[in-house]
Amino acid sequence: MKVTVVGAGAVGASCAEYIAIKNFASEVVVLDIKEGYAEGKAMDLMQTASLNGFDTKIVGSTNDYSKTADSDIAVITSGIPRKPGMTREELIGINAGIVKTVSENLIKHSPNVILVVVSNPMDTMTYLVHKTTGLPRNRIIGMGGALDSARFKYRLAEALEAPISDVDGMVIGGHSDTGMVPLTAHATRNSVKVSEFLSEERLEQVAADTKVGGATLTKLLGTSAWYAPGAAVSGLVQAIACDQKKMFPCSTLLEGEYGLNDLCIGVPVILGKNGIEKIVEIKLSDAEKAKMQESAAGVSKTNGLLEL
Numbered sequence: 197m198k199v200t201v202v203g204a205g206a207v208g209a210s211c212a213e214y215i216a217i218k219n220f221a222s223e224v225v226v227l228d229i230k231e232g233y234a235e236g237k238a239m240d241l242m243q244t245a246s247l248n249g250f251d252t253k254i255v256g257s258t259n260d261y262s263k264t265a266d267s268d269i270a271v272i273t274s275g276i277p278r279k280p281g282m283t284r285e286e287l288i289g290i291n292a293g294i295v296k297t298v299s300e301n302l303i304k305h306s307p308n309v310i311l312v313v314v315s316n317p318m319d320t321m322t323y324l325v326h327k328t329t330g331l332p333r334n335r336i337i338g339m340g341g342a343l344d345s346a347r348f349k350y351r352l353a354e355a356l357e358a359p360i361s362d363v364d365g366m367v368i369g370g371h372s373d374t375g376m377v378p379l380t381a382h383a384t385r386n387s388v389k390v391s392e393f394l395s396e397e398r399l400e401q402v403a404a405d406t407k408v409g410g411a412t413l414t415k416l417l418g419t420s421a422w423y424a425p426g427a428a429v430s431g432l433v434q435a436i437a438c439d440q441k442k443m444f445p446c447s448t449l450l451e452g453e454y455g456l457n458d459l460c461i462g463v464p465v466i467l468g469k470n471g472i473e474k475i476v477e478i479k480l481s482d483a484e485k486a487k488m489q490e491s492a493a494g495v496s497k498t499n500g501l502l503e504l
């Protein structure tokens with residue numbers, strides 16, 4: 197199993213590290229446009245192999261796509277991250293050009309590759325990859341909901357004063373401060389609805405904190421986060437590589453599901469060796485449906501900024 201990670205920056209390197217530590221890939225190629233940067237990150241990570249006990253070979257490449265040839269899965273993290281006060285949508289101008297070129301180069305060298313898009317604004321970048329590559333929709337996956345759900349579980353556990361392993365929950369919708377739809381009514385602690393333990397006001401606070409999870413970290417760090425994003429990407433890559441049939445909320449091209457068309461947005465999907473093997477349509481309340489519609493309108497508005 198060969199995995200390429202484009203962008204050896206904060207998220208790309210974190211993602212490569214988690215993939216290596218999980219020890220399911222034979223090779224991870226890390227590629228960056230900055231001279232020597234990916235080679236440096238790869239060498240540093242390889243020097244953790246004997247310490248962390250993995251056999252995955254990590255190779256660095258300065259923009260040489262021949263090294264990525266015949267990748268099974270490729271992750272696109274190349275582009276600029278946001279700075280404090282910025283929205284993800286403000287990154288579109290620079291990142292659209294980068295994501296388009298990178299995806300074309302990847303497919304040229306790995307015609308059967310499954311792409312995982314991370315660069316922001318992620319739902320719009322995922323849509324751009326669909327529009328410009330024409331790959332079938334099962335092979336283009338946007339990562340946002342897996343991260344947002346991890347942040348939701350963190351906030352739920354905090355409110356419940358419970359260990360995170362007790363908690364389950366999911367965030368669907370667009371990967372933006374206003375677009376996320378944390379499914380508070382479906383969240384559970386050991387199969388008991390969290391609404392049994394938390395007031396409506398406290399749950400609303402959990403949802404609000406989840407939605408600004410990325411912005412909160414960007415303010416603290418001066419740039420966007422990388423550990424949880426890297427771990428979330430590695431979870432998706434592992435589910436595909438190991439044909440796990442696991443369910444994650446991912447950004448995918450909708451063709452009528454959830455009453456939506458012609459956009460990529462986060463909904464639950466089953467991930468296996470073919471990428472997105474199924475889009476799961478869960479029953480939403482009228483209020484959740486309205487939030488999803490509003491979120492979709494926001495994503496479509498950002499998509500309208502693309503020069504296609």
Ligand SMILES: NC(=O)c1ccc[n+]([C@@H]2O[C@H](COP(=O)([O-])OP(=O)(O)OC[C@H]3O[C@@H](n4cnc5c(N)ncnc54)[C@H](O)[C@@H]3O)[C@@H](O)[C@H]2O)c1
Pocket residue numbers: 202203204205206207208227228229230233273274275276277278287291294297298313314315316318339340343371419420421422425
């Ligand atoms: N989807 C999510 O949940 C999520 C989470 C966190 C970050 N992000 C996004 O991921 C992206 C990367 O974030 P980061 O913190 O790693 O940024 P970073 O600046 O640390 O790393 C980005 C890397 O991309 C490289 N790059 C730029 N253009 C390139 C090109 N044409 N080819 C190859 N490499 C190129 C840069 O040299 C840099 O090393 C940002 O757009 C950020 O907003 C998304």
